[in-house]
Each structure stands twice: as C-alpha cells, then as structure tokens.
Amino acid sequence: MKKILVTGAQGQLGQCIRDAALEFSELEILFEGKEFLDLTNSQQVTQFFETHAIDYCINAAAYTHVDKAENERDLAFAINGEAVKNLAVTCAKHETVLIHVSTDYVFDGKKETPYTESDPTHPINVYGASKLEGEAYIRHCCPHHFIVRTSWLYSQYGHNFLKTILRLAQEKNQLTMTTDQIGAPTNANDLANVLLQLIAQNSTAYGTYHFSNEGAVTWYDFAKAILEISGFSEKVTVAKTNNYPTFAERPKNSVLSNDKLNKLLGISSKNWKESLETLIQTKW
Numbered sequence: 001m002k003k004i005l006v007t008g009a010q011g012q013l014g015q016c017i018r019d020a021a022l023e024f025s026e027l028e029i030l031f032e033g034k035e036f037l038d039l040t041n042s043q044q045v046t047q048f049f050e051t052h053a054i055d056y057c058i059n060a061a062a063y064t065h066v067d068k069a070e071n072e073r074d075l076a077f078a079i080n081g082e083a084v085k086n087l088a089v090t091c092a093k094h095e096t097v098l099i100h101v102s103t104d105y106v107f108d109g110k111k112e113t114p115y116t117e118s119d120p121t122h123p124i125n126v127y128g129a130s131k132l133e134g135e136a137y138i139r140h141c142c143p144h145h146f147i148v149r150t151s152w153l154y155s156q157y158g159h160n161f162l163k164t165i166l167r168l169a170q171e172k173n174q175l176t177m178t179t180d181q182i183g184a185p186t187n188a189n190d191l192a193n194v195l196l197q198l199i200a201q202n203s204t205a206y207g208t209y210h211f212s213n214e215g216a217v218t219w220y221d222f223a224k225a226i227l228e229i230s231g232f233s234e235k236v237t238v239a240k241t242n243n244y245p246t247f248a249e250r251p252k253n254s255v256l257s258n259d260k261l262n263k264l265l266g267i268s269s270k271n272w273k274e275s276l277e278t279l280i281q282t283k284w
C-alpha cells in the first residue's frame, strides 16, 4: 500500500484532501499540520522522513497571505522558498515523489489567453515571487516531482472568497466587486481529487501542470453567482468597480490552461459554476 504524507493538513486544501481520501481507500495517508510538522523546522522534517517510509508527499502547506506578504517578505520566502527547498531535498533523499501546489500568481497577467505551463513566469507580488522560488528549488533538487499550479481556491474550509461573500450577504444589502481581474474559481475539493488521482494512476510524467475549474470570470461574476446559487440575490445587490485597491498587485488575467493535466489523467476539468453549485448545494 502506498504511503502518503499530506503537509499543511489543517489548511483549506489539506482538509479537502482528507475528505477526498475517503474515495481512495487503497492509499494510506498521514495528515500532518504545522503543529507537529513545521516545514521551516528542518530537523522535524528529517526526523519525520526517517521514521516513516513515505512514497508520496503532497505539500499543501504554504504562506498564503497575499497582501500581508508585501510586509512579511522574509516569512513568505522562508515558508514558500527555503522550507520547500528542504522538503524537496529530503524527498529526493528518500525517493519520495513530491506533489507540490503552486499558484497562478507566478504570472504577471499580461497575457490575454490562458497560461500554459511553458509560458514565462513573472510574478508581480511578493507571494507570487516566493511561490516561484519554491518551484525552482523543487525542479533543481527533486527530479520526481509534480508541481500543480491552481487558481482562486474556495471550499467549505478555511478562509476563501466563497465564505467571505456568504458572510457579507448576511450582513449587507450591497457589495462592490472588482471587474479588473479575470481568473478561474477552483473548488479545492476538485483539486484534492486530482492530486490523489495522480498518485492512484501511478503517473511518472513528472513536471509542471495547471489545474483549475474550467471558465474565466471576474470577482464580480464570481460573487454574483455565489449570491444567485445560495438564494441571496433578491436581498443583496452587487455593484461593479474596476478600481478596488489592494495592498499587493494582482495579475489582470490569471486563467490557466488545463489541457496538459486533463490529457495526462484522461479527465475533463469541471466547469467553475457547476462545481460551485454542487458545493453550495451539498455543504451549505
């Protein structure tokens, strides 16, 4: 039986992987949060890998505070850069396949069509730069890796746009949402399933892949759909703005092309709205 380690297990994606794992009973999975496996503590990581024979490590741990990262550069790079390097070196030493999750924010957003894996990267904020550094370390230190970039994650867990909109809908009658960024909202449960499929299918086509739900929308469109599906659209209206200042700059277009991973796994990524509907109807 393959033994899998999931790091960052208390985070949004970590918790979705725990749920998705119920459908993969052939996999033995150890879930470790920061409390017992802090990736910045290299001794702890070494000890963990020496104690457990891990075949695959899914790294769902990360520093994910996009705006705060502008003022916490060292911390962002320590977690998303240096700690990932140490994890990659450790995985290589123990012949563990490293499945690492990265972000659409490695791109600058100037492209007008979906980003493919071979497009040049050029992050425009500290978070994106720190994630890109982690990717580079993995390519250099751990040949048996999958780097899976994703975008605009939401789910029933953690802090995310869906939960924020549902909370605001209880408190306000009008919301203002930006139309100046386009991306693909991605149900973290779908991503979790795909990461486990990579393992279940024994794929050895190591490299970089993109995974998001299918489609391209603005935050305004996403908010409007959440309100409609959850039955709030009568009570709450959404206004558009194309100037919603945030501390960190964000790419204007961060839609990812899923073709490479769809082909590898023989799947077709779900439409963003269908997946949103399923989640709201089953979890709220």
Ligand SMILES: NC(=O)c1ccc[n+]([C@@H]2O[C@H](COP(=O)([O-])OP(=O)(O)OC[C@H]3O[C@@H](n4cnc5c(N)ncnc54)[C@H](OP(=O)(O)O)[C@@H]3O)[C@@H](O)[C@H]2O)c1
Pocket: 007, 008, 009, 010, 011, 012, 013, 014, 033, 034, 037, 038, 039, 040, 059, 060, 061, 062, 063, 064, 079, 083, 101, 102, 103, 104, 131, 149, 150, 151, 152, 153, 154, 158, 159
């Ligand atoms: N959320 C998005 O919209 C989005 C979009 C694109 C890509 N991604 C990527 O997707 C992945 C999963 O994101 P997510 O939304 O699940 O993020 P999340 O909810 O913030 O989860 C990350 C987890 O990592 C933990 N962590 C932080 N530092 C750690 C350390 N030193 N050692 C071990 N664990 C540590 C965090 O713990 P604390 O909270 O206690 O610090 C948290 O539980 C990340 O790689 C992220 O970069 C996310």
